[in-house]
Amino acid sequence: MVRELEEEVTLLDASLDPRTNKESELKIRAEEKQPGFALKLLQITATDAFSYNTRLASALFFKNFIKRNWTDVEGNYKLAPQDVTSIKTEIIGLMTNVPAGIQTQLGEAISVIADSDFWERWETLVDDLVSRLKPEDLTVNIGVLQVAHSIFGRWRPLFRSDELYTEINHVLSKFAAPFLSVWQSLDAYIEAHSNDKANLTKAFTELDLILMIFYDLSCHDLSPVFEDNLAGIGSILLKYLTYDNTLLQTDDESETGPLENVKANVFEVLTLFTTKYYEDFSGQIPGFVSSSWTLLTTTSADSKNDILVSKALLFLTSVCRINSQAQVFSDASIQSQIVEKVILPNVALRDSDIEMFEDEPIEFIRRDLEGSDSETRRRAASDFLRQLSDVFETSVTQITMNVIGKCLEDYTKNPAENWRSKDTATNLFYATAAKGQATSTHGVTKTNETLDIGDFFSRNLAGDLQDQNAHPLLSVDAIKYLYVFRSIITREQWQQVMSMLVNHLGNSNYCVYTYAAVTVERVLAMYGQDGQPVIEPANIAPLAKDLLEHLFSLIERDPAPQKVQENEFLMRCIMRVLIVIRNRVPAVFESTLNHLASITRIISTNPSNPKFYYYHFESLGAVVRFANSEDYDKLIKTLFNPFTDVLRNGVEEFTPYVFQLLAAIVEAEPDKPLPDMLQPLIAPILAPALWEQRGNVPALVRMLSALIMRSAADMQASGQIENVLGIFQKLIASKNFEAYAFELLEIAIANFSPAALENYWVPILNIIFTRLQKNPSVAFTSRFVRLYHFVASRDDKGLGADFFIAATDKVQNQDIFRGLYLSIILPKTQELARPIDRKIAAVSLTKSLADSEAFVQRYPKGWALTCNTLLKLLENPPVPPPKDDLVHEQDVEDSSFGVGFTSLNTIRKPIVDPFPEIGDLRHWVGGYLADADRRHAGRISKSAEGLSEDAKRVLSTYMAG
Numbered sequence: 001m002v003r004e005l006e007e008e009v010t011l012l013d014a015s016l017d018p019r020t021n022k023e024s025e026l027k028i029r030a031e032e033k034q035p036g037f038a039l040k041l042l043q044i045t046a047t048d049a050f051s052y053n054t055r056l057a058s059a060l061f062f063k064n065f066i067k068r069n070w071t072d073v074e075g076n077y078k079l080a081p082q083d084v085t086s087i088k089t090e091i092i093g094l095m096t097n098v099p100a101g102i103q104t105q106l107g108e109a110i111s112v113i114a115d116s117d118f119w120e121r122w123e124t125l126v127d128d129l130v131s132r133l134k135p136e137d138l139t140v141n142i143g144v145l146q147v148a149h150s151i152f153g154r155w156r157p158l159f160r161s162d163e164l165y166t167e168i169n170h171v172l173s174k175f176a177a178p179f180l181s182v183w184q185s186l187d188a189y190i191e192a193h194s195n196d197k198a199n200l201t202k203a204f205t206e207l208d209l210i211l212m213i214f215y216d217l218s219c220h221d222l223s224p225v226f227e228d229n230l231a232g233i234g235s236i237l238l239k240y241l242t243y244d245n246t247l248l249q250t251d252d253e254s255e256t257g258p259l260e261n262v263k264a265n266v267f268e269v270l271t272l273f274t275t276k277y278y279e280d281f282s283g284q285i286p287g288f289v290s291s292s293w294t295l296l297t298t299t300s301a302d303s304k305n306d307i308l309v310s311k312a313l314l315f316l317t318s319v320c321r322i323n324s325q326a327q328v329f330s331d332a333s334i335q336s337q338i339v340e341k342v343i344l345p346n347v348a349l350r351d352s353d354i355e356m357f358e359d360e361p362i363e364f365i366r367r368d369l370e371g372s373d374s375e376t377r378r379r380a381a382s383d384f385l386r387q388l389s390d391v392f393e394t395s396v397t398q399i400t401m402n403v404i405g406k407c408l409e410d411y412t413k414n415p416a417e418n419w420r421s422k423d424t425a426t427n428l429f430y431a432t433a434a435k436g437q438a439t440s441t442h443g444v445t446k447t448n449e450t451l452d453i454g455d456f457f458s459r460n461l462a463g464d465l466q467d468q469n470a471h472p473l474l475s476v477d478a479i480k481y482l483y484v485f486r487s488i489i490t491r492e493q494w495q496q497v498m499s500m501l502v503n504h505l506g507n508s509n510y511c512v513y514t515y516a517a518v519t520v521e522r523v524l525a526m527y528g529q530d531g532q533p534v535i536e537p538a539n540i541a542p543l544a545k546d547l548l549e550h551l552f553s554l555i556e557r558d559p560a561p562q563k564v565q566e567n568e569f570l571m572r573c574i575m576r577v578l579i580v581i582r583n584r585v586p587a588v589f590e591s592t593l594n595h596l597a598s599i600t601r602i603i604s605t606n607p608s609n610p611k612f613y614y615y616h617f618e619s620l621g622a623v624v625r626f627a628n629s630e631d632y633d634k635l636i637k638t639l640f641n642p643f644t645d646v647l648r649n650g651v652e653e654f655t656p657y658v659f660q661l662l663a664a665i666v667e668a669e670p671d672k673p674l675p676d677m678l679q680p681l682i683a684p685i686l687a688p689a690l691w692e693q694r695g696n697v698p699a700l701v702r703m704l705s706a707l708i709m710r711s712a713a714d715m716q717a718s719g720q721i722e723n724v725l726g727i728f729q730k731l732i733a734s735k736n737f738e739a740y741a742f743e744l745l746e747i748a749i750a751n752f753s754p755a756a757l758e759n760y761w762v763p764i765l766n767i768i769f770t771r772l773q774k775n776p777s778v779a780f781t782s783r784f785v786r787l788y789h790f791v792a793s794r795d796d797k798g799l800g801a802d803f804f805i806a807a808t809d810k811v812q813n814q815d816i817f818r819g820l821y822l823s824i825i826l827p828k829t830q831e832l833a834r835p836i837d838r839k840i841a842a843v844s845l846t847k848s849l850a851d852s853e854a855f856v857q858r859y860p861k862g863w864a865l866t867c868n869t870l871l872k873l874l875e876n877p878p879v880p881p882p883k884d885d886l887v888h889e890q891d892v893e894d895s896s897f898g899v900g901f902t903s904l905n906t907i908r909k910p911i912v913d914p915f916p917e918i919g920d921l922r923h924w925v926g927g928y929l930a931d932a933d934r935r936h937a938g939r940i941s942k943s944a945e946g947l948s949e950d951a952k953r954v955l956s957t958y959m960a961g
Contacts, residue, residue: 008040009050012057028061035080038065038087045102046094055098059105066109071116073694073734088113092128096143103143107150114151119170125151126174133178135185138202145209148175152216160220168220176217176225180233183210187236197247204248204258207240211265215272222277234284241266241291253302254352260308263295267311274318274325285325292316296342303352310380313346317380320387329388332395338388339399346381347431348424349473353378357473361510362566368480369518369569382431389432389448397450400432408460419471422460426477429456430484441525442487453488457481465500472509479504479512483519486526491534494523498535502543505550513554517573524576533580541584544577548588551577552595561606564599568611575615578622579906585626593638596620600642600654607653614902617657621906624664633675635665640677647684652693656901659699664907666706674710682707682715686723691730695901701731701740702909705747712751724748725760729767735777742783746790750914754798761807769811772824785828786837789844793914801848801855821862826869836911838878843915845870846925849940850932856939864946870925871954877921880913926958933959 008031014024031037044050044058066087069078077084091113095106118125132144152171158164186206193199214233217223226233240262250257270288273281292312299305320326329335356364367376389396407425411418433453435446447453461478464470470478482489482497489497501523504516526534540547551574555564578585578592585592596619607613620639627635643662646654666678685704690696708715708724715721724744731741745764749757768784776784792801808817829845832838845866848855855863918924933940940959944952 005040005044005047008058009044009054012044012054012061015061016053016057032065032069036083038062038069038079038083039090041065042087042090042094045098045106052099052101056102056105059098059102059109063105063109063112066112070112073736075116088117088122088125092125092132092144092147095147096132096140098143103146107146110147111150111154114154118151119167123170126171130174130178133182135182136189138189138199138206141182142202142206142209145206145213149209149213149216152213155216156219158220165220168217172217172223172225176223179210179213179217180225180229183214183236184232186210187239194245195247200245200247201258204262208258208261208265211262211269215265215269218269218272218277222280227280230280231284234281237266237269238284238287238291241288241295250304252304254304256304256307260304264308264311267292267308267315271311271315271318274315274322278322282325285319286328289316289319289325289328293342296346301345301350303350306377309346309377313342313377313380313384317384317387320384320391323391326391330392332399335388335392335396336399339385339396339403343381343385343400343428343431344403344424346377347385347427349420354473357511361514365511365514365518365569369483369515378427382427385428385431386434390435393448393450397432397448400428401451404428404432419474423473423477426461426481430481434484438484441522443484443522445487447485447488453485454493465497465504468503468507472507472512475504475507475509475512476515479515479519483515483522486519486523491528494534495539498523498539502547505547505554514567514569517551518569521569521573521576524580535580537580537582537584540577541581541587544581544584545588545591547577548574548592548595552592555599556595559602561603562608565603565607565609565612565616568609568615571612571615571619575619575622575906578619578626582626585623586628586631589623589627589631590634592619593623593635596623597638597642600639601645604642604646604649604651604654607651610653613654613657617654617661618904618906620661621664621904624661624668625907627668629669632665632669636675636677639665652695655690655693656695656699657904659696659703660904660907663699663703663706663909666703666710667909670709672710674707674714678707679711679714682711682720686720686727688730691727694736697731697737697740698901698903701744705744708747708751716752716756721748721752721756721760725764728764732767732771735780738771738777738780739783742787746787749791749799750794750797754803762810765807765811769816769820772820781824781828782832782837785825785832786840788825789829789837789841790914792848793840793844795847795851801844801852805854805858818859818862821859822865826865829869830872834911835878836880836913838873839880839918839921840914842870842873842878842921842925843918845873846928849943850929851936856943860943861946863943867944867947867955868951871951874922874925874958881911922958923961926961929955930959930961 008028011024011028011031014020015028017024041058041062045055045062047055050058072078079087091106091110095103095110098106114122114125129144129148132140134140155164155168186203190200190203190207193203214226218226243259243262245259248257248259274285292315296309296312299309320329329338353364356367368378385396385400389400404425407421407428411422411425415422429451433448433451433456434444435448436444438444457478461481464474464478465482467475479501482501498520501516501520505513505520507513507516524533524535524540528534551570555567555570555574558564578588581588596616599616600620603613603616624635639661643658646658662678662681666674681703684690685700685707690700704724704727715724725748728741728745728748731737731744768787771780772784788804791799791804794800795803805817808820809815829841832841848866849863849870855866929940944955947955
């Protein structure tokens with residue numbers, strides 16, 4: 001077997017060498033289409049004869065292969081049926097026999113498979129897992145539990161649904177009892193091997209997994225098996241919360257060991273049960289509170305204990321949120337001990353924190369500002385103090401302020417030596433003064449009314465903001481204070497401190513200038529209660545050029561790709577400045593564009609920070625959106641090469657952004673011919689390859705639509721209509737992309753001549769009608785109804801209702817339009833939600849009533865039904881939204897970054913009104929029908945005789961003007 005796999009192994013080994021990495025990866029990708037490719041990767045992964053690195057590389061390729069190729073957007077398998085079956089059969093056993101690092105890669109692949117197949121298409125999985133669990137075989141158990149966690153862990157962030165609960169109940173009915181039995185057996189095994197380091201360590205690895213799976217299985221509902229055994233489970237949890245064994249202790253101060261991991265997971269389970277299953281669990285909480293107190297007051301400050309301590313504090317915070325349980329902390333002496341013995345040591349800076357501040361500043365910042373430090377002591381201790389002061393405000397505030405006073409007094413005695421005391425005081429004040437949950441847009445919006453936010457700042461922090469030579473961490477504290485309480489600070493106060501904040505962008509310390517950039521960006525995004533910006537754009541515009549140049553210089557000072565894109569906070573500040581100065585962007589256009597183009601070239605060689613490049617492309621979007629028309633040639637010439645390099649090199653992370661930006665550039669000048677430089681883009685965009693990547697589709701549809709609007713005649717002459725309609729056919733076959741299919745079809749109908757599309761109407765309608773007959777989604781039906789009205793309203797383009805009816809007649813010999821119109825088009829027209837769709841429908845119905853021969857001769861009863869639908873629409877006439885010139889604040893979730901589609905807000909596609917000349921819709925309808933009545937010698941009035949008296953009266957009112 002080893003010989004049979006030599007070719008693949010050679011390529012995998014070459015992929016580990018930076019000199020041959022790219023070439024070998026392309027060759028491996030070329031092999032993917034071969035049947036059995038994935039099974040070869042699994043065989044390599046499973047074979048001990050190959051090196052660990054080769055097996056790991058194989059597992060990594062397998063994982064990525066599964067992500068790309070397991071199913072299509074409709075959930076259909078892309079692999080051969082025998083490959084699917086073999087992978088499912090072999091992968092579980094393989095997981096139990098490979099090293100931990102390889103297990104992690106295979107676990108991710110299993111999670112992808114489970115997302116698609118579990119449990120209906122993989123209903124044997126749980127039985128297979130249970131059958132492999134053996135009380136004494138820890139190696140196998142660990143592999144089985146890794147698989148279980150990779151599948152059950154998917155449930156944690158999901159919202160409740162019938163499908164989810166069906167899956168969970170399926171698992172619990174088969175897995176809960178044997179799982180609990182394995183847990184109990186493991187407890188006995190640990191007792192029996194307490195003096196055997198190797199087996200004890202392996203046992204705690206299994207226990208760690210068991211605790212994570214127990215959380216997975218309980219995160220939505222409590223299994224009856226667990227509920228019946230909750231007392232015993234509580235005893236085991238308490239046992240391992242207080243468990244100690246020198247054989248499990250690590251010498252490394254920073255390396256988290258098995259004991260710390262297990263205890264941290266116990267606290268995670270305790271927090272879940274305290275918040276979600278309080279009635280069942282309340283009796284056991286006091287014992288855990290007592291143990292937590294002991295643990296927190298005896299655990300060292302070593303960084304290996306950070307996660308454990310933070311989880312313990314999080315548990316106590318959850319207890320404190322329950323009023324009856326919080327009373328255990330009601331005594332002032334207990335509160336004093338908590339503040340001094342638990343809060344204070346964990347809020348205070350440690351040497352390791354200062355080392356991170358100096359040596360890994362970007363990590364320090366992310367932990368502190370992004371909330372990624374939810375597992376750090378300082379954040380957890382601050383949250384506990386905040387919750388404690390919410391419940392016992394007067395006493396806890398007084399105790400904390402006394403401690404703050406001592407810290408400040410200590411600092412005053414020797415500022416140079418005791419600066420840490422001031423940092424501690426400031427962070428204690430944050431936690432005590434802030435109330436409620438801080439938001440990403442406004443920070444803290446409610447404060448402790450017994451404390452004066454402004455007074456504390458002016459007395460203790462303003463000097464550190466003014467003094468460029470202050471200790472960097474104290475400067476950060478002063479800036480962060482402004483950041484935290486930015487909504488509480490008045491517009492007038494911001495006018496006073498903003499210049500000092502901007503000055504700190506020139507500070508030589510990485511953390512100081514980054515915190516300054518973060519705070520400047522957030523303040524520029526803020527609006528007061530009057531709806532006006534807190535900082536007027538006119539105040540920023542004169543500073544913009546120097547401000548942007550300085551920010552770019554900070555980003556570009558180290559040209560290595562990973563360093564350029566390291567600091568997303570700086571790029572976010574650039575983005576915000578460009579958005580705020582808006583129409584003044586042309587003043588900084590050329591230099592900003594050149595910087596951004598250069599950065600695109602650099603980071604496209606190795607994209608590594610999705611947040612950075614999202615803000616980078618939003619910044620480019622702002623330049624595109626606010627550029628003057630005379631700058632568009634420069635825009636195209638500057639961006640063409642870096643953008644085509646992205647497309648040529650297949651930089652998947654950037655491709656959707658590039659197409660959005662190119663589309664916005666093309667859309668900006670709709671009445672001009674497509675620039676020669678962009679003509680070569682048409683053919684590759686029409687090729688199938690780009691459309692295979694799901695994340696490309698929304699941006700590609702926008703790009704292709706823009707090209708059609710600018711270059712329809714040339715595309716028509718080049719015979720490219722069929723390519724466009726081929727893409728429509730591919731997209732409409734997918735529920736995920738059917739809306740984009742209709743969007744593309746409407747663009748084609750609006751821009752290609754009716755004569756050029758004449759031969760395609762029958763296949764187009766055949767595709768749509770086939771879908772309509774197969775239980776279509778509400779969205780599909782709604783888009784079809786809009787399409788009908790779009791066609792019926794464009795009689796000025798050679799289309800119209802009679803055109804659509806004639807086209808449907810060609811699909812089948814029988815009259816199918818009547819059924820469509822009565823069962824779908826008319827009733828669903830009333831359900832159209834978007835104002836623009838309702839407006840198009842009103843225009844369509846009006847033109848049908850006015851000029852359709854079919855509705856007079858062929859469907860005379862349909863005329864009255866159509867009129868009633870129109871009058872119903874006009875009861876509350878749709879008003880399309882005005883042109884929106886705002887860039888709406890939207891913080892994209894981390895999970896949406898990276899490969900895939902993330903919409904750029906700065907160039908969000910505007911809603912297009914095909915009838916902008918129609919303002920007062922009722923007035924237009926009345927006038928149009930009155931004119932038609934004159935044109936057709938009273939035909940409208942005659943047809944209206946079939947209406948009810950009320951309808952006739954309303955219609956005549958409209959027609960009378």
